[in-house]
Structures are given as C-alpha cells and as structure tokens.
Amino acid sequence: MTFISLRIEFSGGLELLFSNEKRHKITIPAQVPVDNNPKVDGPRNGDTKAADMDFLIHWLREHLLKERTELFMENSTVRPGILVLINDTDWELEGEGEYQLKDNDEIVFISTLHGG
Amino acid sequence: MAPKLCALCSTNKAILKRPKTGQQVCKDCFFYVFETEVHHTITRAGLFKPGDKVAIGASGGKDSTVLAHVLKTLNERYNYGLILFLLSIDEGITGYRDDSLETVKRNQQQYDMPLKILSYDELYGWTMDAIVSQVGRKNNCTFCGVFRRQALDRGAAMLNVDHIVTGHNADDIAETVLMNIMRGDIARLGRCTSIVTEGEDTIKRSKPFKYAYEKEIVMYAYFKKLDYFSTECIYSPDAYRGHARTFLKELEAARPSAIIDIIHSGEAFEIREEVKAGQKSQQTCKRCGYMSSNDLCKACTLLEGLERGMAGSGITERERKKLDAEGRAPENLRTIPFYRRSTRTPGPEVPIVVEAQVDPAMITDHYRPYTAE
Structure with a gap:
C-alpha cells in the first residue's frame, strides 16, 4: 500500500482545536474509500479513489482534531469562514474537495472567524 | 489541472478567487487591486485631508493589522500627507488582551508608528477581569463595548488626532445590518452603513475597509506574512452576533456577493422623518x-x-x-x-482626491446593484 506525506498548517485561531500546534506532518494512504471513512488504515475492500481534499478533511477530524468538531466541519466539508490554501493557492481555484492530493503538498487552513 | 492564469495580467498563476467578483487573480495583482479599492473608498468618501493626524484603532487582530499596513502603504504611494498613530485599548483581560498588545507593540516597530495604549484600569479604575468577577459572564460585553467606545475617543483626544479609523470590514457591517434588522433598531440601521460617523462633540471615525471582504483581508495578511493575533476573547463572546455571523458565512458560501448586497440594502433604507424626530x-x-x-x-x-x-x-x-x-x-x-475634545486647528478643508492610475475595468464598482443571475 502506498502513502503520501503532507504538510498541514492551521492558523487564525484554528490551531486551538488541534493541540495548539500550527504545523503538522502527516502521512495518509494514496488510495482511500469513496465514502471518506478515515478509520481503516490497513488494506481495503470495496471501492476506492485517489486521496483528495474531502478525504483529508475527514482524516484530520478523525486523527488530529482534539475538540469541538462543529468549529471545523459542517456538512462533510470545512465550516464556512475557514479559508483553505493548497500549495499557497486558494482551494476554490483547485477544485476544492475534489482536488487530488500529491506527495509533499502543503495544505493551510485559516479561520476568519476570530476577532479582528 | 493546468494552473489557471491571472484574469488581470494573463501572465502569472492565479492564487485567489475574489469573492466580490469571482475573478481569479495572481498575488501581485491581488495586492494591487485590494490596495487600490481601499484607496478608492478613501478618495470617494473624502475621508482625509493632507496633514490630518489619524489614529488607527489597533487590537493586534487581522483587520487592524492589515489596515495599518495598507494605510501606511497608501499614505506613501499617493502622498496623502497623513500622520499615522496606533491607538490600542487595554481592557484588562489576562491571557487575551495582554497577548494581543504584544502584537501591537511589534506592529509599532514594524510600521514605525507611535503607539498609545490606554487602559480601562487607568480610565475607569476597573479592568474587565475585575468587572467580570463582579457582574459574571452574562452582561460583561455591554460594559466592554460602552467602555471601549469612550476609551477610543479619549485616547484619540490624548493623541490630539483629528480622526480615528477602525478595521471594520464588509462582513462586520453586513452582520450589523442583519442584527439591527432582527432587533428592529431603526436608528442604528440608519447609520450603521455610514462610512463616517461624526458627532458635534466626538472625533471623526471612519471605516476604510467598509467594502473589503474578510476573506481578502485574511488572504492579504497571509500572503504578506503580516504578524497578527487571533484568539477569541476568553469571556463569553456576543452570542447574538455569533449567530448573525454564522448565517452570513452560510449565505456567502451560497452566493459570495451576499455581503456587499446586504450592505447595499442597508444603505438603501430610508428612515422616515417622523421616526428620526422621535429619536433622542x-x-x-x-x-x-x-x-x-x-x-x-x-x-x-x-x-x-x-x-x-x-x-x-x-x-x-x-x-x-x-x-x-x-x-x-x-x-x-x-x-x-x-x-475635553481636542481643539486642534483644522487643516485645509480640501479632501485628498488623488486618483489612482489604474485601469477602471480592474476595479469593482461597489455600488453595482444586485441583478438576478
């Protein structure tokens, strides 16, 4: 089974939900279940797809998020008001949840919901 | 997927989809259009006169940090002739404001602007920590809001400035429009979209980011690597505003122009004279x-x-x-x-009207009314 490594960064107050750590290095499977189930790490049965942002968000909730899920996710994606960058580009230009992750991608999540 | 090119320069890779226009722009064009739109907001509303002393209400958060950076940039680029100050209010909230004030102190160095910090303790004899220990967490936002408003005016009087600018952005204003509608607060609804508020006896206040989307402010701070502080106040946040905010973000996700549309609606309200007459x-x-x-x-x-x-x-x-x-x-x-309001002799009564050298097609017309898709 092949894996891909990713650099993840949380800021704008979002890091508070992730052990107050801004930067994380993670490894996820290159092929993942189509239903985005992040729990199984071994060999998989059933339909798979290449790991994408939708899967990553579910994976982060399962493995890195420490508290208050509702401040990170809503309706199977990130909560409105959280900005996402893929290799320093707005994810809205990269296909959002459908973006297929590559080895060494850098994904940044920034909350805009904290005080100005 | 091949990288998308910037819609403005057609040369560099686009890094941002602008929420106001849906345009995809590269980093340099984004900085340029963002700054130029703020410049247009300033010149159209005639906010400043050459020689004005202007205090930037600085909390260390994203909005005021970006505002300080952009005003400094525009002041130099277009020769506004402004003398800029940072003015911070220390509410006395341990673990929150003390940390954010450290950010403001770094901003003072980074932007080379004089900084004045005025504390609730100094002015009122009470810190927010002490107030919360007496009143609890239910109504403390009332105290904080009232005290901050007056503290900013008094801090500005101490600095002897003509004008206070705050980092309120388009999202904040749209949120306030919604809240005033939901509360039936006609008086505030009438004035909450004004870019300038000025009483006879108070220092002029304005919001140069009135039309700037929060998304763009945060992206600007990110790409410029600006140093800002982002932690929620440790005392209960304003729950009512929180709901308005969540609702607005959901509207924005469905249609990004919702924010500017709500501001436009707020501006379009006309308050009947009889209603105005009934106000104190x-x-x-x-x-x-x-x-x-x-x-x-x-x-x-x-x-x-x-x-x-x-x-x-x-x-x-x-x-x-x-x-x-x-x-x-x-x-x-x-x-x-x-x-006592400062009695500084005002400068020449001519607002700054330097026009930016910019292709008009690059600039969003903020007043374009919503038309159905």
Missing part, C-alpha cells in the same frame, strides 16, 4: 462631559453601578430603580475624568 437628541454627560442622550452617559451609569456594588443598574430598568431608591450617588464616587 444628543447632549453632554453632566458628570464627565462625554456625548450622551441622557443626563448621564452610559459609561458613567455603568461605572456608578459598579462602584456602588449594583452593577445591574446600568443594564435593566428594575435594577436602576433599586439604585435610585438608595438615594443619590455619594460625593466621593469614582468618576471618569472630564472629557
């Missing part, structure tokens, strides 16, 4: 000289309640009656120092 006229507070719609201003009323151990008297009518029943305020009651 402004006078000055008999105790501290600050503007007020009653004999005592809201800050003096709240402070008296705190000092006499009946903090609720500034909040509810029933508590107020209890306080009145105990008789007049004692002679030795702590009061706020008397407010």
